[in-house]
Amino acid sequence: MHQAWNRYAFIRFVLFMALGIVTGTFLPDIYEFIFFLFSVISVLYLTAQFFRGYQFPAFQSISFAVLAFLICFSFGYLNAYWQSEKHDQTHLLHANVGEIEAFEAILVNAGKNTEKTHGFKVEVQRVLINEKWQNYSGNAMIYFQKDSLSKRLEYGNQLLIKSSLNELAPPKNPLEFNYKRFLGFDQIYHQQYVRSGKWRKLAESKGGFIMASSIKTGQYLEAIMNEHIKDERSLAIAKALTLGIKDELDNELRSAYASAGAMHVLAVSGLHVGIIFLIISTILSRWRNHKKGRVFFAIINISVLWAYAFITGLSPSVQRAAMMFSFIILAQAMRRRTNIYNTLAASAFVLLSINPFLLFSVGFQLSYLAVLGIVFFQPKLYGLLQFKFTFLDKIWAITCVSIAAQLATAPLGLLYFHQFPTYFFLSNLVVIPAAFVILNSSLILLISSFWEWAAEWIGYLIDHFIQVINFLVFSLDYLPNSTIDGVFINTLESWLIYLAVFFVALFIAEKKLNYFKLTVLSLFLMSISICWRQYQNFQEKQLIVYDTGQHHALAIRNGFSQYLQVEEGLAQDKNKLRFHVYPSQLEAGIADFHPDRFEPKNQQELFKDFKGLKFSVWNNKRIIHLHKEIDEDLIFEHPLEVDLIIISNNALRKPSKLHDYFNAQKIVLDASNSYYNIQNFKAKFEEENLDYYIVPEKGAFEWKL
Structure with a gap:
């Protein structure tokens, strides 16, 4: 194992560099110490190189390794610090x-x-x-x-x-x-x-001239596609897939492709650059293994890849993919005794040296994980079954690619998006070949646009072909349980899943039982983390007043059950519900809430309505929710003693009237109140030294009991 690990030197460099970037981003205050450390170890490394080979070779080997890793860590830290513009005093x-x-x-x-x-x-x-x-x-x-x-x-x-x-x-x-x-x-x-x-x-x-030219070229090509593809959704798909323009994809289309596990097709990245690479490699296949043709093959292939990056506006995702494939092509052309993992790590090292903050990009993380998954797992999965018929063999090959990519990216997908597409292997059988066809035909359309008759027919065929693909994708979305959503894992749990995947890979490669035991241990620790989190959720009693802009939203939780009061306007806006309310519901383990299926009338009623007042006693706490103006005929002999008052929708316009009705321990004004009303109440509260909370100023109000 030690000898095998030595072949992956660049992977270790990237890991230590990444650790330095993370430290430099979140712990900038130790900059002077890291700068001193970098200076000292650089001098030590150069000195050690001068005396290399004299005595103690084993000690020297360990010393060089430690110094090299510390240099990579320090370089990552300093690079992240220096490239962070906020440290400049003129920022x-x-x-x-x-x-x-x-x-x-x-x-x-x-x-x-x-x-x-x-x-x-x-x-x-x-x-x-x-x-x-x-x-x-x-x-x-x-x-x-x-x-x-x-x-x-x-x-x-x-x-x-x-x-x-x-x-x-x-x-x-x-x-x-x-x-x-x-x-x-x-x-x-x-x-x-x-x-x-x-x-x-x-x-x-x-x-910059290059970026300006790239954008102008992209706009020119976009105009050609606008002219020859008539259906709006077909045009949106073609532009997203070919030119990386995603502004015209509607929410329903995005949701259907995401549920089918095919969203990667709509973002120009590794898949699309890989298709271009495959096309050029096929055309120039006779030069690929020729001694004098390898350089020609590499130059043409890399030039075409970056030309494609140019017409897509030099977006970071395409630049990342082009850089990755450029390193692979160069390694093949030079016939260096290396491996694909080192090559990928080298490309990541260069990208992170240029922009260290790519490390925190979801696209960067998913791209490299998907490629690593495909490189390692796909050949092993593909070798499990053999088919005589070419068509079946191709289907099995694409299925293996889909499974391999999902194995590598699923934990990250659960962490960021909280869902898993169950029919991804079916959707990829459709969308990966479709992406190949659409990308090729779209490029042919752009090239032949000067010939009006040909361009019209090619645009017509692309239009109707994409409509068929959309129909198939939407059909998959309608299948039962097409998506497992509402899954919540935290960062620690995602790391434990990746540890399990890593040990599975080592078990497959090394055939040692200890790696299987470590896999089981990783999954066991993940299970403990989930169970402990769920136990804490079960014990929790909490009230939350959300900040949702112009509408009020209130949740009162007792373990896994809750009362959720959402204003009608917000209940109809599924995107706002998903953005503002849904994340905390997922973390709390509330199983009966989903933005797409939420109906206010189906929620448990906790408050009693009395002449404009919503009143509840919860855990021996008296809570009033003022959501509309109080009836004028409502009179109390003495102000009502309450623990919490929540004011919404400008239900109380005069601060003085509050004392006519209530004596409150805590007063909360949510974001559905007007700015003028909030400022009016705030001045009165400060004058009387009352305990108050302004949701639009401080964010959601959380009250734990």
Whole structure:
């Protein structure tokens, strides 16, 4: 095993480098120590190289290994620290963004259209504070109100924007998607909505020439597809699969492909670059193994892969896949005595050296795990069955690829998306060959667009072929139990599953029983973690007032049962329910709640309605929920003693009236109240030194008993 492990040197380098990146991202305060450590071990390593081979070879071997791993760790840490722009004292995070009156910025991506806005990533160059320009800089997301002028904005435009900036807010509900951290890994920490007339174009073509050319080329090719593919969904699929443009995929289409386990087809990445690689390799197969043709084969193949990356807008996912395949092609061309795992690790090492924050990208993680799974498990699965007929053999080969990829990516899918597609092996039998056909035919359409008659027919065939594929995917979605959803595992449990998969791989490779025992141990520890978490959920008694924007949502839990009060408008908005409420429901193990199947009338009623008041006694705590104005004829001799009052929908407009009815230990105002009403109550509460909580300011209110 030791000799075998020595063949995978780059894997160890990447592992230590990744550990350094994680440490550098979340523990930046030890920068000086790590810099000192890096300097010392670099000198020691060079000194050890000078005296190499004199005495104690075993000790030297261990010393070189330890020093090399420490260098990789330190390099990963320092690279993450140096490339994190927020450590620069002139970054926007060190400015008072609330005082910004205006700022100059350059649009640095192609933009994304929504129903009401044009969204761009911008690079802020300087800001105007107190009528003085200051050199604060950084990236931000700017959403321009849709109009005839904002429609013409494009990559490289330099703008003067009369607006302040808002720092991205952390999640406001338990386990809600952390959009702030997600954009932070892309060096974006601010955002702003800009109304019409609040910006002016200063200059054009301020961006990089290569990126500008890539975007222009992509837009030109997009216009060709718009002209020749008529059906909206077929066009959306073709553009997503060929050019990486996913803005036009509707939620129903995304959901159907995700449930069928075929969402990877709609994101241009390793599969699509692999298809291009397969096409070119087939065309140039006679040169591949020829002594003088290997270099020619490598140059043409790599050139075509990066040309495809160019027309797809040089998106990070395509660049990642192109880099991965480029390393594989180069290794084959040079006939180096290496292996695919080292080659993949080398490509990851280069990518993480360029951008260390790719490590936190879900796409990066899934891409490398899928490839590793396919490389290791697919040949072993494929060898289990033999078929005489070529057609059956191809079906079995694709099925093995699907199973291998799922083995490697399923734990991550459960961690991030909480679902598992049960018919993935059937959907991939359809979508992988379909992706090959659509990608090839779309490229032929783009190439032959100058010949109008041919382009019309090719577009017609692509259109109807995709409609058939969509019908098959939607049919799989309608099958019973097509998706196992509502699965919750935490990060520790996902790591334990991956440990089990790793030990299974070692057991298959080494045929040693100890690895099987370690597999069982990993799964046993995962089971203990799940059981302990569920036991804690069973013991929990909690009240949550969610922050959902304009609607109120209230949950009262007792173990695995709960009362959930959701306003009608929110109940109809499944996306908001899924984003704000569903994550905490999953963690708590609430089995009877799902956003797509939620009906307010079917929920257990815990409050009694009395003349506009909703009143409940729960765990000896008296709770009042004011969700509409109190009846005028309601009179108490003395203010009612209550433990908690929740005010929603501006049900109480005068703070003074609160004392006419209640004497409350705690007062909560949720996000369904108006800003004016909240500020009015807040001033009164502070004046009287009352215990209060403002949900839209602090996030969800959690009350544990």
